[in-house]
Structure formats: structure tokens, C-alpha cells
Amino acid sequence: MLLPNLRGDGAVGMMLALAKGFSGYSHQVDLLIVRAEGERSSSMPDGVTVIPLRAKRPLFAVPALVRYLRRTKPDFLVATEHYSGLPALYAIILARTHTRCVIRQDNTWGMDSQRFTGRHKIVTPWMVGRLFRRSEIVAVSKGVARDFVDHFPQLANNVQVIYNPVVTAELRERSLALPEHPWLAPGEPPVVVAVGRLTAAKGFDLLIDAFARVTATVRSRLLILGEGPDRSALQARIRAHDLESACQLVGYQPNPLAFIASANVFVLSSRFEGLPTVLIEALCTNTPVIATDCPSGPREILADGKYGMLIPPNDVGLLAQAISESVRRPPPRDANLNAWLQQFAADTSVKRHLALFDASLASLPPS
Missing domain, CATH: 3.40.50.2000 (Glycogen Phosphorylase B;)
Known part of the structure; x- marks a missing residue:
């Protein structure tokens, strides 16, 4: 290999x-x-x-x-x-x-x-x-x-x-670990988590823009896990929106599942994918998921939106609206999800x- x-x-x-x-x-x-x-x-x-x-x-x-x-x-x-x-x-x-x-x-x-x-x-x-x-x-x-x-x-x-x-017994065990971040402690405001390499393909610039709108109406925080060449540009975008106290780039984490499982919402904001592994992992943690309907993978993974919200790519307004709704009223877990995940x-x-x-x-x- x-x-x-x-x-x-x-x-x-x-x-x-x-x-x-x-x-x-x-x-x-x-x-x-x-x-x-x-x-x-x-x-x-x-x-x-x-x-x-x-x-x-x-x-x-x-x-x-x-x-x-x-x-x-x-x-x-x-x-x-x-x-x-x-x-x-x-x-x-x-x-x-x-x-x-x-x-x-x-x-x-x-x-x-x-x-x-x-x-x-x-x-x-x-x-x-x-x-x-x-x-x-x-x-x-x-x-x-x-x-x-x-x-x-x-x-x-x-x-x-x-x-x-993707789906293994070890994956479920890793999701039970406690993440080492103060924002994910009990009693803290709701947290949105995103995971991926810091590149344009992952659309984190769009996510930060959308989250700036979310914080105007809903008290919440955003954690972006991963490293990559766009770190400086994304950090500048966070400063431009005055989000330093509500949004952090926390770098590469060996166990992102612990963060996802402890979050209120997981967001995949990509412009394009193949089959986003982290979206499947997020489904395994029971955390509500939001994904852009980008080419390709999210629609297949979420069964045309049955197991999570699908948002048009590059639509900051709809992404902000979806995050706000999920934070306020988390959707219930579908009883058929475990059987659906067996194909992965x-x-x-x-x-x-x-x-x-x-x-x-x-x-x-x-x-």
C-alpha cells in the first residue's frame, strides 16, 4: 500500500x-x-x-x-x-x-x-x-x-x-472519551464542532461567516479541529468577525470523536468531498449533523437528508439558519440509523x- x-x-x-x-x-x-x-x-x-x-x-x-x-x-x-x-x-x-x-x-x-x-x-x-x-x-x-x-x-x-x-467497535469506544477542552464541560454554552484539513475545499471560511450570524441570535461557540495551509487566513477571518471569544481553531486532535460526541451540533461545510469519513463518524456519536449537499458523499451518507440536514453549498444564510435551529431544537435520532451505518x-x-x-x-x- x-x-x-x-x-x-x-x-x-x-x-x-x-x-x-x-x-x-x-x-x-x-x-x-x-x-x-x-x-x-x-x-x-x-x-x-x-x-x-x-x-x-x-x-x-x-x-x-x-x-x-x-x-x-x-x-x-x-x-x-x-x-x-x-x-x-x-x-x-x-x-x-x-x-x-x-x-x-x-x-x-x-x-x-x-x-x-x-x-x-x-x-x-x-x-x-x-x-x-x-x-x-x-x-x-x-x-x-x-x-x-x-x-x-x-x-x-x-x-x-x-x-x-469507517465504523468499528474502537470508534464507538473513542467517542466515549472526555475531550480536554473547557468549552465542552457541563454547564457551558452549546458548542458546534467541525473537523477537517484547513483548506478551501472544507469551506471553513463559509462556516465562520455563518457562525457570525448564529452568535447574533443564539449564544453558542464553534470549535474547528484540524491543521492546514489556511490557518492564518481563517484566524484572520475570526478576528474580522470579532469571534475570538466564541470560535477557536484547536489544531489536529488524535481523537476528534470525543469532541464531536460532546458537541451539540456537528457541521460539514465542504465545497467538495469524496465520501467524508468524519460525517459517518459523527453519525455514530448520535450528535445532530448538518452537511452541505456538495459533490459528493453527504447525500449518500445522510440518505437524502433522512439522517441529517443537507444545505446547498456556499449558502452562508441557510447554513447559519440550520445551525441556529439545531442548537435550539436538536432533532431526534432515527431508530434505523445503526442498521444504515453497517454499509460503512x-x-x-x-x-x-x-x-x-x-x-x-x-x-x-x-x-
Whole structure:
């Protein structure tokens, strides 16, 4: 399994969860870490072998990958999206091994590819269209799959949907922990919690703008968990709204579930997603959830709004209104929620990945 780094984001967390699951079924699992740094560097799953590749990014790790593949000859190399998937395929081709490649598509291609600049706008889609046919492509949601096939119809037969391995017994235990933050102590005003990497995709700027409207009518507080390049800009936005006493960026937290479970409302304000893991985790804590109806994942997870409120993306006014209503009158928990969440269970996801591996090995190798 090829990981570009060990950051605290959801994609890395899901790869580590899969690694733990595969190892639990007695498969030998090697974690090939391009750059062994990040918040998860001290939380490797048991039963796996960690192999640092010591490169700046996946493309520069191709020579080390080729040497590894020739030496070890694994059955599968699992990577994520084009950033790691293309280097993985380059290495397999150069190593001339029979290793099969599985590429997990975690985000919608249409939104993610908007960040391409220069020659990458042409070269990267062309390479994906040419080389991804040599791989099994796992879309983490139906929305991600539809979007990917819309852009690469020639790869439709390579794509299947397998939800992320999110719901575990450990997850429920972690949600029972007491968070170390004074705002979440008994008797304090209601607290809204959001979790994610501090980037434009997560829409925390919109959330802060909306929360400024909420505090005008409802006494409440906002905690945003996570780190990222937009920290300074978000902190400036908090100051501009004079929210220092009601809104905090509390950084990366190893157990965000404790914060979510103790909060009055959880908000996902993203502009785009693939299958937001933290939204599924929030449902497991029984905390009321609000999510933007962005591409893609929230509508699938919330069953078209049955298990949480869906708000149009980029609508600050409706987001503020939804938060205010949820703080004042928390909605009741749906009795069918636990059964609904089983499709996101870790063992369900692991078994479906293993079935994909078996089916791939039973077919002819890519030419």
C-alpha cells in the first residue's frame, strides 16, 4: 500500500484502516511511505511492515518502488488517486512484475482536477485515461464513481464502488472519551464542532461567516479541529468577525470523536468531498449533523437528508439558519440509523476489497 505521507487527513486514515483489516485476515501488508511525516506517524496499525521510501513526493519514489517490486513481487499495489496511482503504475510497468494495481479514487475528479495548472491540465488526464485501464479503480462513493466515469467513459468497466472502512467497535469506544477542552464541560454554552484539513475545499471560511450570524441570535461557540495551509487566513477571518471569544481553531486532535460526541451540533461545510469519513463518524456519536449537499458523499451518507440536514453549498444564510435551529431544537435520532451505518462498517469494506482482489487475480493480467 503506497502512502504519500502520514498526515491526519481522511484518505490516509482509510488506507491505514484497510491495512489493519487486510492484516487481520492474515495477508502480509507492507506500507510504503513516500514521506514518513505527519500526525499519524506514531499510530501505525499492528501486524504491518512499514517501509520508508524517503522521497519528496510519489513521482520521485518510482525508482525505490521499482526496486521494491522486483525484490518482493507483491500480488497487489494499492494507491490513491492520480497523485500516487500514476507513479504506482509507472513502477509496475518498469519493474516488469505481475503485480496488480488498485487505485482508490477518494475525491470527485471534476472538482479535484480544477487545481491542475500548466501542462498538467492536459498531461495528467491523458495519462490517467491511458494507464488507469491497467488497474482496478475503487470509487469511495457512487457520486465519485459517476463523476469519474463521466470524465473517463473508457474506464467504466474498471470502476466499482466500495465504501470506506469507517465504523468499528474502537470508534464507538473513542467517542466515549472526555475531550480536554473547557468549552465542552457541563454547564457551558452549546458548542458546534467541525473537523477537517484547513483548506478551501472544507469551506471553513463559509462556516465562520455563518457562525457570525448564529452568535447574533443564539449564544453558542464553534470549535474547528484540524491543521492546514489556511490557518492564518481563517484566524484572520475570526478576528474580522470579532469571534475570538466564541470560535477557536484547536489544531489536529488524535481523537476528534470525543469532541464531536460532546458537541451539540456537528457541521460539514465542504465545497467538495469524496465520501467524508468524519460525517459517518459523527453519525455514530448520535450528535445532530448538518452537511452541505456538495459533490459528493453527504447525500449518500445522510440518505437524502433522512439522517441529517443537507444545505446547498456556499449558502452562508441557510447554513447559519440550520445551525441556529439545531442548537435550539436538536432533532431526534432515527431508530434505523445503526442498521444504515453497517454499509460503512470496516469489516464490510475489507471483505469487499478482498473479493475484488480475488476477482482480479482470477482474470487475465493487464497487457
